[in-house]
Amino acid sequence: MSAQKNLIGGILIGSAIGIAAGLLLAPQSGQKLRRRIARGTNDLKDDVVDTVSETIDSVRIQFNDRLNKLAANGKAALNSVTDTK
Secondary structure, eight states, X not given: OHHHHHHHHHHHHHHHHHHXXXXXXXXXXXXXXXXXXXXXXHHHHHHHHHHHHHHHHHHHHHHHHHHHHHHHHHHHHHHHHHXXX
């Protein structure tokens, strides 16, 4: 799980740095630059929302799988106890 956090953090930081460097180094008027910055931040926000949603879905699936396995193990243990009586 920490590897996913590191990857997500690296992607976000790299994206932000790349967008900022590209915008600040491009020779454009202030109005065009502000529009590009706004567009870039909106794109970055969308990427962050998508990444977080995917991560939450992945964690939810893993949690449900583990919960189902625990329930199955508990049911099997209960059945084995009741079968021996």
